[in-house]
Amino acid sequence: MVNELQQEPHQQRSQSAPQVSDSSPAKPKKSRKRPWVIIGIGVSILFICLAAIVVKFMAVLDKALGTVSQEIAPIELVLDSFMKHMVKKDSDSAYALYSPDAQQKNSISVLEEMLEGDNYYLFEGYQNLSVSTIHISNIAVTSPDIPQGIIANINGVIFYENDVQGTFYGMMIEVGDRWMIYSFFISKPPNVPE
Numbered sequence: 001m002v003n004e005l006q007q008e009p010h011q012q013r014s015q016s017a018p019q020v021s022d023s024s025p026a027k028p029k030k031s032r033k034r035p036w037v038i039i040g041i042g043v044s045i046l047f048i049c050l051a052a053i054v055v056k057f058m059a060v061l062d063k064a065l066g067t068v069s070q071e072i073a074p075i076e077l078v079l080d081s082f083m084k085h086m087v088k089k090d091s092d093s094a095y096a097l098y099s100p101d102a103q104q105k106n107s108i109s110v111l112e113e114m115l116e117g118d119n120y121y122l123f124e125g126y127q128n129l130s131v132s133t134i135h136i137s138n139i140a141v142t143s144p145d146i147p148q149g150i151i152a153n154i155n156g157v158i159f160y161e162n163d164v165q166g167t168f169y170g171m172m173i174e175v176g177d178r179w180m181i182y183s184f185f186i187s188k189p190p191n192v193p194e
Contacts, residue, residue, distance in 0.1 A: 072131050075152060075172050075179050079129055082181060083158070086123040089115045099173045099180035101147055122186045125161035129168065132156045147182050150174035164189060 078097055085094035091111040095103070113119065135153045139146065151173055158166040166188035173182045 071136060071152060071179070072134060075134070075154060076129065076131050076156075078172070078179050078181065079131075079156075079168070079170075079184070082184065083123060083126045083129065086111070086115065087126050089120075091115060097181050099147070099175050099182050101173065102180070102182045122166075122188050125164065127159045127161060129158045130156050147171065147173050151182070152179065158186065158188070160188065 082094050082097050085091075085097070091108055095108045095111050098106075114122065131154050133155045137151055137153075139148060139151050141148070151171060153169075153171055155169045156167070158168055160166065166186060168184065168186050170184035171182040172179045174180075
């Protein structure tokens, strides 16, 4: 009986204790993959956008460099014509190659003076020239002292007879669809006696 009494309270305790069921639905575990997928998609989109920007920049750069290189030949042609007119002492034709802005600032007498006396030395023996550097920009300012529009700053080499080389620098301006001289300066080494 003692055994029964001891067992009875134990049985009563087990009957009165609340029952926990393992059959209740379990909370789903959060996937650790989801944040990485979102981060991966974000990084992919970022790389695609950066790649598109780089491609666009390279296309613009290529076009700009192509445009600059395409402008060298027409500029050289104008400068070559100027030099040939000056060799022939044809200041009227040479002056016609200057832009209207440049003609307003300087009269033809400036060119005529360059054809007299020792100044003619700058043109004597001219063979050809080559533009070495060119920088094209679009200038839009309100000052009447500064040329407006598409401007090319140029530097180059002038070749004369007897392997003599000089240099030049200047500014060209696009008028309509052609290049015209805004300023042009020549440097030639002095005659060397043979």
